[in-house]
Amino acid sequence: MTKATLSQAEWTQRADLAQLVAALDADNLRWVGGAVRDTLLGLAVKDIDAATLLHPEEVMTRLKEAGIKVVPTGLDHGTVTAVVDGGPVEVTTLRKDVATDGRRATVAFADNWQDDAARRDFTINALYAHPVTLEISDYFGGLDDLDARRVRFIGDARERIREDHLRILRYYRFQARFGSVLDDEGEDACAALAPTLKGLSRERVAMELLGLLDLADPVPTVRRMFDRGVLPVILPEVEEDGLARLLTLTRTEAAQGAAPDAIRRLAAMLPAEPKTAEQVAARLRLSNAHKKRLARLAARARRPGDARVLAYREGMDVARDLLLLAEQSTAALDRWEIPQFPLKGGEIVARGVGAGPEVARVLRAVENRWLEEGFPDRSRIDQLLREELPADN
Numbered sequence: 378m379t380k381a382t383l384s385q386a387e388w389t390q391r392a393d394l395a396q397l398v399a400a401l402d403a404d405n406l407r408w409v410g411g412a413v414r415d416t417l418l419g420l421a422v423k424d425i426d427a428a429t430l431l432h433p434e435e436v437m438t439r440l441k442e443a444g445i446k447v448v449p450t451g452l453d454h455g456t457v458t459a460v461v462d463g464g465p466v467e468v469t470t471l472r473k474d475v476a477t478d479g480r481r482a483t484v485a486f487a488d489n490w491q492d493d494a495a496r497r498d499f500t501i502n503a504l505y506a507h508p509v510t511l512e513i514s515d516y517f518g519g520l521d522d523l524d525a526r527r528v529r530f531i532g533d534a535r536e537r538i539r540e541d542h543l544r545i546l547r548y549y550r551f552q553a554r555f556g557s558v559l560d561d562e563g564e565d566a567c568a569a570l571a572p573t574l575k576g577l578s579r580e581r582v583a584m585e586l587l588g589l590l591d592l593a594d595p596v597p598t599v600r601r602m603f604d605r606g607v608l609p610v611i612l613p614e615v616e617e618d619g620l621a622r623l624l625t626l627t628r629t630e631a632a633q634g635a636a637p638d639a640i641r642r643l644a645a646m647l648p649a650e651p652k653t654a655e656q657v658a659a660r661l662r663l664s665n666a667h668k669k670r671l672a673r674l675a676a677r678a679r680r681p682g683d684a685r686v687l688a689y690r691e692g693m694d695v696a697r698d699l700l701l702l703a704e705q706s707t708a709a710l711d712r713w714e715i716p717q718f719p720l721k722g723g724e725i726v727a728r729g730v731g732a733g734p735e736v737a738r739v740l741r742a743v744e745n746r747w748l749e750e751g752f753p754d755r756s757r758i759d760q761l762l763r764e765e766l767p768a769d770n
């Protein structure tokens with residue numbers, strides 16, 4: 378067992394965490410999982426998970442006594458959420474799996490840290506940090522794997538995947554996030570068991586897929602998933618040209634300093650038929666907003682034209698997306714606000730045009746010229762209006 382310590386002082390300086398530790402006793406508690414892994418990598422920590430020797434009822438009682446809000450988020454699998462000032466902390470009683478079917482596990486409480494570590498997915502996710510000394514317990518070589526940037530299943534990869542099929546997608550997501558050394562056993566196991574992804578809840582699949590596509594550079598990983606027949610199980614609509622568009626888009630985003638965006642990237646990978654995008658969105662149970670956006674972006678625009686006119690017509694966000702998808706610069710939109718068209722129908726009526734379709738025609742004509750000329754100011758609008766009014770006005 379290799380030893381190291383969590384370096385970031387933040388872990389011991391946070392009063393809300395200290396209160397939690399005091400309530401449960403340091404010896405009963407270890408920080409574990411992504412928070413430990415990401416701290417060791419010098420990355421920002423999102424959610425904090427803790428493992429504890431105490432049973433959930435005892436955890437609830439002690440936290441309540443200490444005045445900490447508790448939510449029994451997953452009592453059947455031993456999880457209680459402590460709501461402290463810095464955010465929620467999931468406190469889970471040590472467990473070992475007794476039966477698994479790949480979609481859910483039956484667990485029993487365990488009384489030693491190593492059993493709890495053994496049922497986790499990857500070595501780098503099974504590092505336990507003592508909450509006071511911040512010393513790391515590493516039962517499966519996770520620290521070495523972290524150093525080598527290797528995402529390695531604990532023990533037999535196929536067995537780990539059979540316990541939870543979602544681990545296939547977790548493997549690729551972690552690989553894309555910080556893997557550099559490929560693990561042959563893991564790669565083969567994920568490819569061989571890929572068909573099991575069909576049995577998973579679509580929301581869980583979607584969350585992992587979008588999580589992968591939101592990373593800085595998912596392309597090499599998506600390429601491997603495609604080549605090894607994993608991507609076709611969850612996204613049969615994506616073909617070779619979709620991968621090429623994804624690569625182009627990520628390069629364009631990087632060149633223009635645009636943040637990664639999973640929906641935009643998914644749209645790039647899909648064929649340009651709104652129907653297909655809608656089917657994918659429905660299958661992945663995406664929200665209505667995501668569904669609409671995916672369909673709009675997948676339809677793309679071959680030549681989006683002038684960036685500001687596009688933003689005026691489609692809104693700022695859609696314009697940026699469409700420009701990036703078309704490898705066009707978004708620079709013209711920086712520090713620029715979409716102006717309001719300064720002419721109202723009433724003014725046209727006031728000039729003697731009878732209310733009705735003729736007013737709309739004049740409005741549209743002036744607006745089109747205003748856009749062509751790059752949003753000139755009001756005095757130019759008056760001139761354009763004079764030119765577009767019917768001769769007898």
Ligand SMILES: Nc1ccn([C@@H]2O[C@H](COP(=O)(O)OP(=O)(O)OP(=O)(O)O)[C@@H](O)[C@H]2O)c(=O)n1
Binds near residue numbers: 423496499541
């Ligand atoms: N299918 C899973 C999901 C989770 N875990 C374990 O539970 C921990 C917490 O899971 P989760 O919060 O989903 O992921 P993180 O590792 O924290 O990573 P991230 O939040 O970055 O996805 C993981 O580190 C891992 O030890 C697991 O073994 N198998």
